[in-house]
Amino acid sequence: YEELRRIFLGQDQMKTILFNLAYCEYNTEQFFLAAYHFKQFYESYPYHKNSEESLFMNCKCLYTTSPKTSLDQTSSQKAINAFEQFTNTFPESEHVEECNRLIDEMRIKIEYKSFTTANIYYRIQDYKAAVWALGNFTREYPGSKYEEEARFLMIESSFKFAENSVRNKQEERFVETVDFFKEFKKRFPDSKYMEKAKEYSNIAKEELNNIQNN
Helix, strand or coil: CHHHHHHHCCCCCHHHHHHHHHHHHHHCCCHHHHHHHHHHHHHHCCCCCCHHHHHHHHHHHHHHCCCCCCCCCHHHHHHHHHHHHHHHHCCCCCCHHHHHHHHHHHHHHHHHHHHHHHHHHHHCCCHHHHHHHHHHHHHHCCCCCCHHHHHHHHHHHHHHHHHCCCHHHHHHHHHHHHHHHHHHHHHCCCCCCHHHHHHHHHHHHHHHHHHHCC
């Protein structure tokens, strides 16, 4: 196919050659090359009868390169962007439902990766960084299935950070614990973490009373 491309470059047969080359690469699991050539076909021949299929196959190739959740999810985000481009370009396509399903699947992977990355700071007991990272996660992914746990860990991390702080820094940090609990209680009143979260908040209030009375 590569040899034919060189021979027929600029000629009408090039459309068939490029389209078949992309499928040949796809069927031999050369997904990055296939994605490139499917996208090249679409961009070169946007009004061809196979343009919709080519753009969709570009998306499928990128989806196939999406790694497992423990790895960097840059490829997943690229696939999401590609699927969104497809659904915006061909909103009536029979592939739209599948695109939306795969977008949701990859977003969950990206959310989980972001949550576990933030959670690393909690596990290594870097509580200041944990509060920052988990807070960023809750802002970036509001409504995430991991938000409840993330917000509980913010309470625990802020409490432990305050507990281990020098005396003149403890007040503002225990206040932060209490504030985190108020937000947590408002969002997740029936949480399985509520009892422990309330305990941290109550101890933080006691510590604040001690600080303010001394």
